[in-house]
Amino acid sequence: MPAKSKAQQRAAGAALAAKRGETKVGDLQGAAREMYDSMSEDELEDYASTALDGLPDHVDDD
Numbered sequence: 001m002p003a004k005s006k007a008q009q010r011a012a013g014a015a016l017a018a019k020r021g022e023t024k025v026g027d028l029q030g031a032a033r034e035m036y037d038s039m040s041e042d043e044l045e046d047y048a049s050t051a052l053d054g055l056p057d058h059v060d061d062d
Helices: 006-019 030-038 041-048
Strands: none
Touching: 006 030, 006 041, 030 041
16 A cells, blocks of 8 residues: 655655664654654655655545
8 A cells, every 4th residue: 555645755754664673763753753653664664665746745544
C-alpha cells in the first residue's frame, strides 16, 4: 500500500531507518513511532518507497 501523503512517506522512512538500526528508536515521534511499533519492515519499505511527486503534504485521518 503506497503512502497517501508526503508526511506519511517521511514518517515511514524514519520508522524504517529505526527498524534497520540506522537511527535511534527513542528519536521517533508521533506517526513515525506508531508506524515503528505497528508495522513490519516490509510494510514500512512499501510506504517509504512511494514517490513524492503528486502527493499532498498531509491527508485528513477520516
